[in-house]
Amino acid sequence: MTTPASSLRRLGFLTIGLFDPDDPRAGHESTLEIIELGEQLGFDSAWLRHRHLQFGISSPVAVMAAASQRTQRIELGTAVTPLGWENPLRLAEDLATVDLLSGGRVNPGVSVGAPMHYDTVREELYPQSADVEDFSKARVERFARFVAGDSVREFSGKQGVVEEFSQRVEPHSSGLRSRLWYGAGSLDSAVRAGENGFNLLSSNVVFPEADEVPDFAAVQARQIRAFRQAVAESAASVNLGRVSQGLVVIPTDSASPEQKRRYEDYVAERLPRTREPQGPRGMLFAPDLVGTSEQIAEQLAVHAGFQEVDEVAFALPFSFSHEDYVQILTDIATRLGPALGWSPRSE
Structure with missing residues (x-):
């Protein structure tokens, strides 16, 4: 078997939290059970997709809050929350609250752009302001300032007998x-x-530059290297420049x-979209990887994007x-992860 370029340090999984619209509670309960299983198997993190007006998790913050009370160690993230649907200040309040309840385990992933x-x-979403809503990068910058604890107003202090007001979003979670x-x-x-x-x-979707060969792995690797260079050159950096890759592996x-x-049929049905760029921006999809853990590890070891991450x-497939998710997660934790150099976390 090919040896990976570097050992995998952290292993997580991502789920959409699919549910039956006639019995949505069962699907949400299944997601919570999968997160509990992930912790038992030693996964480092569990991530939730964010879906609106679909049959997947529409409120990952609420699901993370529930999961935080049923787990002790596993980190909980969103991949991703589209900020076009959110009020950045209110979202900052909710995430800080759940982060504190979880003991500092929340990893919010966000994106910008119109819903x-x-x-x-x-x-319905913005009845009075639909034409003037700002879905640019300024929205995510506002959100980050609120999470960081920057002042949002000049007013603060005590009013009356019991009312006391803050200049920043409360509660504040210092590590978030x-x-x-x-x-x-x-x-x-x-x-x-x-x-x-x-x-x-x-993730498993990238947009190449006009001068790039439409090779998913090479495009992804270039983006990761550019990100790390930007972190190194940024005086405003507040993190270590972590990078997580999110391919579909089965x-x-x-x-x-x-x-x-069924797994092979699923992958075969999605394969044609990976053979050529899609849409006006030339979007590239990564092929899903299905097979034994040894076969998948062999493919990842020569994947230029995977070689850039630890x-x-x-x-998880949609x-x-x-029962399928239990089998897939168990194989990832007990076979694929170790084949990539990862070791499960203990309590």
């Missing part, structure tokens, strides 16, 4: 700012993340023949069953 299918929801992540898919956004003191979430070591068939949050 998906904005024209279908704009009048250094655990903010930015979901970047382009060279510009990766550099901007480094310049503004964010850690970098790099180990089949302990899978049943029926599971293997932590990952492998994405539409599988709870």
Whole structure:
């Protein structure tokens, strides 16, 4: 077996938290059980996708709050929360609250840009301000300032007998700012993340530059290197420039023949989109990796993007069953992770 360029230091997983609209509680409970299992298996982190008006987790902050009370060690993150749907000040309050309840285990990942299918929801989401909402990088910079504890107003102090007011977002969680992540898919956004003191979430989607060969792994590796250079050159950096890669991996070591068939069909159905750039920006998708842990480790060892990182949050497929996720996570923790040089964390 090929030896990885460097040992994997931190291992996480990412889930969409799929649920049946006729029984949404069961799907949310399944997600919490999967996070509990992840902690038992020694995973370093569990990450939640953020979905609005779909059948996946719409409130990862609430789910993280619940998970924080059912786990002791595993870190909890979002990958990612689209800030176009959020009031940055209110989101900062909620995340700080959950971070404190969790004992400092929250890793908020965010992105900017207009909400998906904005024209279908704009009048309900921002009925008075849809035409003037700022979905640019300024929105994430405001959010970061609120999390950092910067002043949001001049007014503060005691009013009356019991009312006391603060100039900053409360509660304040002092370590949270250094655990903010930015979901970047382009060279510009990766550099901007480094310049503004964010850690970098790099997923299975990238946007190449006009002068780049459309090779997913090479494009991702270039973005990661540019991010790290920006961190090194930024006087404003408040973190160590962590980078997490999020590919879809499906180990089949302990899978049943029926599971293997479904997994392979799933990957085959999604493969055509990876063969050429998609859309006007030439978006590139990474192929999903399915096979034994040894086979997947061999592929990752020669993946230029993977060679640049020492932590990952492998994405669970969207539409599988709870039992499938148990099998996949168990194989990742007990077989694939160790094959990549990772060791499970203990209490």
